[in-house]
Amino acid sequence: MTVIRQMTYHPVGRRAAAVETMTLDRLRELNDGGTQRADFHVLAVVDAGNGAVTVDFLRYPLRKRSVVWVVPGAVHRWDDIAALSGHLVLFVPTAPVTRATREFVASPGLAAHWTVPDADWPYVDAARNHLLLETSAPSGDTPTELPEILLSALVARLRPPDTEAQSTHPVFRLFRSSVEAHFREHHDAGYYARALGYAPRTLSRAVQQATGRTAKAFLVDRIVLEAKRLLAHDRLTAAACAHTLGFPDASNFSVFFRKATGMRPGAWQAAATVG
The missing domain is CATH 2.60.120.280 (Regulatory protein AraC)
Structure with a gap:
């Protein structure tokens, strides 16, 4: 490492x-x-x-x-x-x-x-x-x-390409930037709708059009990516990840991570860092 x-x-x-x-x-x-x-x-x-x-x-x-x-x-x-x-x-x-x-x-x-x-x-x-x-x-x-x-x-x-085909969608661009800034503190898509001044359905429709995912799914994916970075590179424990990512405790984080990936944080970490 x-x-x-x-x-x-x-x-x-x-x-x-x-x-x-x-x-x-x-x-x-x-x-x-x-x-x-x-x-x-x-x-x-x-x-x-x-x-x-x-x-x-x-x-x-x-x-x-x-x-x-x-x-x-x-x-x-x-x-x-x-x-x-x-x-x-x-x-x-x-x-x-x-x-x-x-x-x-x-x-x-x-x-x-x-x-x-x-x-x-x-x-x-x-x-x-x-x-x-x-x-x-x-x-x-x-x-x-x-x-x-x-x-x-x-x-x-x-001319670097953008991973989101419809990244020019103004609502999605605002949402994506806001998620990047606040995903560690706010895990609810409703927060971003309120902060940006859009109805939840309007926001989710914009994200769906740009990415094929709902606003909630986009947010979950971003949190999971950061969790994987912390587990694989920083070798943090589930408890430390929970603290870093704004979860109330390790149990809550573990349930979230397992639901999103199908694996517990410790098992995913062991598989990712083998060798």
């Missing part, structure tokens, strides 16, 4: 920059095969080879022109990167400088994995290489805003 709290993927003796880059060769040297959870974005672009990464308990194949985007707080593990070549870009959430790219980065629905279309690759490659060149400049030689500007260009060229 690896806990990562600062850029880069290893302790550094200087104040971390807002944007840093590294090769997949360097990642192989640092990777211990365990889970990682960072408080910054991890963006990987693969040039060649085949491998795999697991992000929030879903395994994704990696190949030429694959992109991996790990948002802050997500649990991830580099399963098979021995044959991969490419680069990682590590950046803090406030690094992008344009409105559009900041909205991309702030979206809770960012896809964790996709493949760059052939027609887009020359532009993605050029934007990535320019960023690599600037971040490799000697300290003090690069104007401080250049890496952030070039990061924004790369994000714009990558």
Whole structure:
């Protein structure tokens, strides 16, 4: 298990920059095969080879022109990167400088994995290489805003997809942002309807149209994801998870988790952390 709290993927003796880059060769040297959870974005672009990464308990194949985007707080593990070549870009959430790219980065629905279309690759490659060149400049030689500007260009060229097909639905977007901010304290979909000023049926209809799930199911899924992160990476007990996620006690949390997943927290934790 690896806990990562600062850029880069290893302790550094200087104040971390807002944007840093590294090769997949360097990642192989640092990777211990365990889970990682960072408080910054991890963006990987693969040039060649085949491998795999697991992000929030879903395994994704990696190949030429694959992109991996790990948002802050997500649990991830580099399963098979021995044959991969490419680069990682590590950046803090406030690094992008344009409105559009900041909205991309702030979206809770960012896809964790996709493949760059052939027609887009020359532009993605050029934007990535320019960023690599600037971040490799000697300290003090690069104007401080250049890496952030070039990061924004790369994000714009990558055009990250959103996991929710109808994410432009304004009611759903408000709901999703509110859930992300308050799911640890409020487990009732009715709270979000009241806070956003919508009738419960109106809110649930909007979420259903955007995701195929009810507002309650969307909220449950988000709480369960965080519970899994805490159980698998932080190795918290059911009692500690209950406290962190706003449940009155371990028993209440265990009933919730078992109803949602079919397993008790301890059993799920043991299966997720085996080996």
